[in-house]
Amino acid sequence: MTIAAPATARVRIEPARRAPAIEIAGALHDRFEEILTPEALAFLAQLHDLFAGPRYDRLADRMRRGYEIGNGRDPRFLEDTARIRADRTWRVAGPGPGLEDRRVEITGPTDPRMTINALNSGARVWLADQEDATSPTWRNVVGGQLSLRDAIRGELSFTSPEGRRYEVTAERTPTIVMRPRGWHLEEHHLRFADRHGRTLPASGSLVDFGLYAFHNARELVARGAGPYFYLPKLESSEEARLWDQVFSFTEEYLDLAHGTIRATVLIETLPAAFEMEEILYELRDHCAGLNAGRWDYIFSIIKTYRGRGSRFVLPDRDEVTMTVGFMRSYTELLVQTCHRRGAYAIGGMSASIPNRRDAAANARALEKVAADKRREAGAGFDGTWVAHPDLIPTAQAEFDAVLGARPNQLDRTRDDVRVYERHLLDLFIGRPITDAGVHGNVSVAIRYIEAWLRGQGAVAIDGLMEDAATAEISRSQIWQWIRQEQATEEGTPITRDHVSALVDRVLAEVPRSPGDRFDDAAGVFRDVALSETFRAFLTVKAYADHLVEVEAR
CATH class of the missing domain: 3.20.20.360 (Malate synthase, domain 3)
Known part of the structure; x- marks a missing residue:
């Protein structure tokens, strides 16, 4: 690849003579x-x-x-x-x-x-x-x-x-x-x-x-x-x-x-x-x-x-x-x-x-x-x-x-x-973490991931439009709250055991039907929210594990 151009000139990139096939x-x-x-x-x-x-x-x-x-x-x-x-x-x-x-x-x-x-x-x-x-x-x-x-x-x-x-x-x-x-x-x-x-x-x-x-x-x-x-x-x-x-x-x-x-x-x-x-x-x-x-x-x-x-x-x-x-x-x-x-x-x-x-x-x-x-x-x-x-x-x-x-x-x-x-790095808001907020993050993330595993990327949940970005907020907050040993306004320590119990609670709360993906979604959530290692994007491993067709594995 050759790239050479002054500041505002068109950049010329030479194609490969024989690019390998896709x-x-x-x-x-x-x-x-x-x-x-x-x-x-x-x-x-x-x-x-x-x-x-x-x-x-x-x-x-x-x-x-x-x-x-x-x-x-x-x-x-x-x-x-x-x-x-x-x-x-x-x-x-x-x-x-x-x-x-x-x-x-x-x-x-x-x-x-x-x-x-x-x-x-x-x-x-x-x-x-x-x-x-x-x-x-x-x-x-x-x-x-x-x-x-x-x-x-x-x-x-x-x-x-x-x-x-x-x-x-x-x-x-x-x-x-x-x-x-x-x-x-x-x-x-x-x-x-x-x-x-x-x-x-x-x-x-x-x-x-x-x-x-x-x-x-x-x-x-x-x-x-x-x-x-x-x-x-x-x-x-x-x-x-x-x-x-x-x-x-x-x-x-x-x-x-x-x-x-x-x-x-x-x-x-x-x-x-x-x-x-x-x-x-x-x-x-x-x-x-x-x-x-x-x-x-x-x-x-x-x-x-x-x-x-x-x-x-x-x-x-x-x-x-x-x-x-x-x-x-x-x-x-x-x-x-x-x-x-x-x-x-x-x-x-x-x-x-x-x-x-x-x-x-x-x-x-x-x-x-x-x-x-x-x-x-x-x-x-x-x-x-x-x-x-x-x-x-x-x-x-x-x-x-x-x-x-x-x-x-x-x-x-x-x-x-x-x-x-x-100004960009002053993250102080002065508001609490609540029991409802922790439960809401777990519930929204699992319900969104379940729909995502079934091929839906934009999902209406509780009157809000959720996509991969809002699911990422939900699971990354859980990971950080656990890592930073946070507790809710009501006094509940946010621990792996507590969140794991909330996952079980959410699975009991959601309507189930034959062929749903809630068990897989819960597994993905546990992986990206409860593991020691923080995964940069929840969708990367979930895609490789669940969305890649058999022929491509």
């Missing part, structure tokens, strides 16, 4: 051959030949940085990139066609029914989520690509097992922004041979991105939009640079103009919060904005400081709101950083969801969402996320009140904001 290790289900074509697999092979090695390097950097923080070296704004932050002249590419107005974006998985619902929702943008809202079964991974391919060409319809037919009827459908899996995730149903001759699982990121771009990039451009992506779980500007190199190579491979691909980066890890400007800079030719991924950000804080003592312990999950000091500082810095560089700042997801069967509960949910979106619009965000079509009018009303006919509020540079390192 081997299909999973079963070929209905229509899979339309996605896993020889030409698409050849493209994936090129991506892996060029970028699989650097991906492993970046993951090793994560481990090193986590070890350093765990041993007392707090993250800091980088001294060696101070020149980038001090230079006020550079800007990012900004929105591509169809991304000029992003005031309400709907998120959700890419199965056919949810795809059609999203396209009919009335939102400006759809985050087509192959990551936290999708359980990465082999059928879901390739089936999601089929849904997107058909939807982009206006060919998608779906009939449910009950006989209900779903079709796209909206005159104006949202602009699609696809979220591939993060750098840390693998795709065991596809394999590649590295340069040392080892056969390894493919990168989930490169598979999701590569298949979508190969099959749809030219079609999207022809229809007046473009191949747009949300980039999850980044922890450094080096990881952003790797994505930029992937984009530049893909544009050359597919004969697209440089800058056709646009990305919005989720700032959802604590290390990334200290490198927002650097991340924008590395992606500047391809960057549309940043998103405040609140739930993963909370998880990242817990994970990063899990062993650093009781002053880094957070209270019940529902007490960690967007108005507490460190969360407010993080979002204010994000808006300021984006608007300084011409990037859109997109707000996060309210967990509350509507309830069509209970008018009072529905009213409470809508008020919570309205308050959250009112706060975001007032803070300078240019758009926000919702998880359900019924929330779009509420969210849009709050942003309409601030934006009016303007597509954004980039002119609000937030020069009044002064966020220093200590």
Whole structure:
């Protein structure tokens, strides 16, 4: 691989002369051959030949940085990139066609029914989520690509097992922004041979991105939009640079103009919060904005400081709101950083969801969402996320009140904001851990994992929309509370034995049915919440143990 370019020139990455083939290790289900074509697999092979090695390097950097923080070296704004932050002249590419107005974006998985619902929702943008809202079964991974391919060409319809037919009827459908899996995730149903001759699982990121771009990039451009992506779980500007190199190579491979691909980066890890400007800079030719991924950000804080003592312990999950000091500082810095560089700042997801069967509960949910979106619009965000079509009018009303006919509020540079390192690291909230909070974490995590094992990645539980990020918060809090020898406000010591008894209690509380996965879910939870070793992501081992098809093992 050769990379050489001045600061703003197009980066040229030479493809391998003979990239090793991608081997299909999973079963070929209905229509899979339309996605896993020889030409698409050849493209994936090129991506892996060029970028699989650097991906492993970046993951090793994560481990090193986590070890350093765990041993007392707090993250800091980088001294060696101070020149980038001090230079006020550079800007990012900004929105591509169809991304000029992003005031309400709907998120959700890419199965056919949810795809059609999203396209009919009335939102400006759809985050087509192959990551936290999708359980990465082999059928879901390739089936999601089929849904997107058909939807982009206006060919998608779906009939449910009950006989209900779903079709796209909206005159104006949202602009699609696809979220591939993060750098840390693998795709065991596809394999590649590295340069040392080892056969390894493919990168989930490169598979999701590569298949979508190969099959749809030219079609999207022809229809007046473009191949747009949300980039999850980044922890450094080096990881952003790797994505930029992937984009530049893909544009050359597919004969697209440089800058056709646009990305919005989720700032959802604590290390990334200290490198927002650097991340924008590395992606500047391809960057549309940043998103405040609140739930993963909370998880990242817990994970990063899990062993650093009781002053880094957070209270019940529902007490960690967007108005507490460190969360407010993080979002204010994000808006300021984006608007300084011409990037859109997109707000996060309210967990509350509507309830069509209970008018009072529905009213409470809508008020919570309205308050959250009112706060975001007032803070300078240019758009926000919702998880359900019924929330779009509420969210849009709050942003309409601030934006009016303007597509954004980039002119609000937030020069009044002064966020220093200590503001991002002051985790004091002053609220307790309660018995109900501990039980709630165990219950929510087990119920979510059970649904995830059955192929559902976004699940409504107790009036909230749960995905992998909120399950991660629940189990990582349990792990930290045990490790830091915490007790509840009621005086209950949070021990392994106590939590193990709560697992048994939850299994007795949930409705059981033939074929459910609660016993497996409880096993996964015990592994990621009660073991001595903290697993970086609950989904990694659970995927390898439970979602990989027999043919691929």
